[in-house]
Amino acid sequence: MSITVTLAAAIMEEVTRSMDKVEVSGVSTFQDILDKLEVMFPGFNELMYNDNGRLNAILDVYINGESVYPDERVAKVKDGDVVSITMLYEGG
Numbered sequence: 001m002s003i004t005v006t007l008a009a010a011i012m013e014e015v016t017r018s019m020d021k022v023e024v025s026g027v028s029t030f031q032d033i034l035d036k037l038e039v040m041f042p043g044f045n046e047l048m049y050n051d052n053g054r055l056n057a058i059l060d061v062y063i064n065g066e067s068v069y070p071d072e073r074v075a076k077v078k079d080g081d082v083v084s085i086t087m088l089y090e091g092g
Contacts, residue, residue: 001025001079005033008059008087015041030061031073033083048085060086 002025012020024036037044050056054070061072062084068075077083 003077004082006084008085010087011047014047015044030075058088060088
């Protein structure tokens with residue numbers, strides 16, 4: 001089994017070669033997922049975190065539909081989970 005990671009459109013256009021969904025396995029935390037995605041798509045982590053090591057303000061991370069902010073890096077995942085990396089939109 002594996003974990004499905006769904007990605008916001010801006011991320012997939014920027015680094016994942018237009019893939020909106022990626023499968024990863026052998027991970028136990030969201031940080032592990034980030035490490036795998038960085039190997040698969042160099043530059044991925046630059047989009048995720050700012051210079052202070054905090055999640056980029058326009059992004060949010062959900063595991064099975066529940067936000068894991070602000071502890072996303074240590075959030076536990078297991079086979080079959082769906083992790084969504086979404087963008088928050090501003091404006092009116």
